[in-house]
Amino acid sequence: MEMSAPLFKFGLFGEEASLVVAFAIGIGFGFFLERAGFGSARKLVAQFYLTDLAVFKVMFTAIVTAMLGVTYLAWAGVLDLSLVYLVPTYWGAQVVGGLLLGAGFVIGGYCPGTSLAAVATGRIDGLAYALGIVVGTVTFAGLFPWLGGLYLAGSAGTKTLPEVLNLPYGLVVFGVVLMALGGFKGAEWVEARFGGGGEKERP
Amino acid sequence: MATTIPDAVRSPAREATHVVAAQPYLNPYLAGIGLGLVLLAAFLTMGRGLGASGAFSAAVAWALNAVAPGYVARNEFLAPYVGDVATHPLKTWLVFEVMGVFAGALLSGLLAGRVRRTIEKGPRVSNASRLALAVAGGALMAVGAHLARGCTSGQALTGGALLNAGSWAFMMCVFGGAYAVAWLFRGQWR
């Protein structure tokens, strides 16, 4: 089978059309976020109080689904994996960034994508959160001259887990699947234990 | 137990005016598969993943550029979002995607009767406090996202599926950071 994906990078359509594609994909994204209940801060935050672990379940199911899709399509020679953009790794910046983002998640109740779903479904606190993002962005831009070191900390270029762990790609994929399945099993147990008999957050 | 009393019980009259009663959420595993397929579609069509924080950056850069273009041009973080004068800063893939996210969530909410003007919070905190904390949380999260070059959709989901090393580290730290402060902020949610 001949390599023909990603379609955009093989010239199937141009910049203008890609914006339409962006909108369409965004619709799918927002649709399933709201379907999962992620327009609700209470549902999202319940993950961190161990009563409703939908965040973990949805995230890792999505990751495994896309990961398996990519692996099989690349193996079949349809998808040129080298043309799929990979954000470069900055160990220091991404560790610190992750910790801050996690804290902001619990304090604010959302992340950027879910805040949009929240605003769309009428949450005033989602709107406040989006405003907070703007404030945070302006602040970050203002502090940027002094954040240079942290921003570039641990720069390692493009790095995948198979490279770092020195394991074959397929094996890492299998490992992630096992980890996710184990995690789901554990999540069901935790929800039963802490969720008071499986009382999940309802709309 | 922090379960909410359904609208129908609290206010039968109000419930009668709802065309569709709020439906329960979708099975998380099915929602995850849906989300994963959308992500896969992005990989196959564009060779890139999802994102959200970048759209906010573009919007901020555009707005600031309208009032202080000199500052934006000198600011190393904002300047690339404005780029050359050829294309509008908001005419980017991410901005259009984010508009789609809004539309898709609205659609899903309407179909499921879950669009309602409300403030999500726990029973023990006031509206004002909740809103203030939402702004603070958003600001803190934004700094984290810009440092990490992405948020949960861009880094965790996209990078996770592509086995990006930095993304996995980021993801674990997001969970770690959240669990670490959860106890401190339980008053807002429980």
Added chain:
Amino acid sequence: MTIPGRWSRLSLSQRLARVAFALGLLAVLARTERGRVVALDLKELATIIDREGDHVGAAEVAGWIVSGRADYRLIDLRSEKEYAAYHIPTAENVTLSALPDAGLLANERMVLYSEGGLHAIQAWMLMRAKGHRNVYTLRGGLDQWRDEVLFPTLAPDATGEERGRFERSVAMARFFGGSPRTGDKESTVARVPEMPKIEVSAGTASAAPKAGRKKKEGC
């Protein structure tokens, strides 16, 4: 108990889990080198080379630059020092080793050049193997650029037609800061002319295309 019987007794989650496990297990065999090992379509490449569809002439590129055409990228494959000393206006500097990782789109049109053209041809092979379809080399490299565009030579025994063409190339040479030469080839070649300074851009956006390039693909 039959297999279908067992399957129907499982919940949705359990079925999904078994499917995921099976797919994950099979994936162990997958091979997905990220573009480090590529396949070459020999027939296709040979045909393109035969048809001379792999290169563009120096004068043609000069024409593109003069007319301000912006739908392609001109890539200088030499070292930073050589690039700084002189480069064709509007060219970007991407060394050969950095080329695969430079984030060039598969459908982006690009013209590669090097000193004499050899590296450009090798780079052309690399890019085509990676799946880039719209890649060309500057025929003859910088050497040809010098001879044809910067310092066009008019032989003393030139025909009328050749003189006519020379007049046109004089204007072109002046635009790029070069200088046309007359006299026979041997005497002019002996004097190595000085390369023009790179300020010659005359309005085309050659200044740091990277800074002007908008942030793409990040999140």
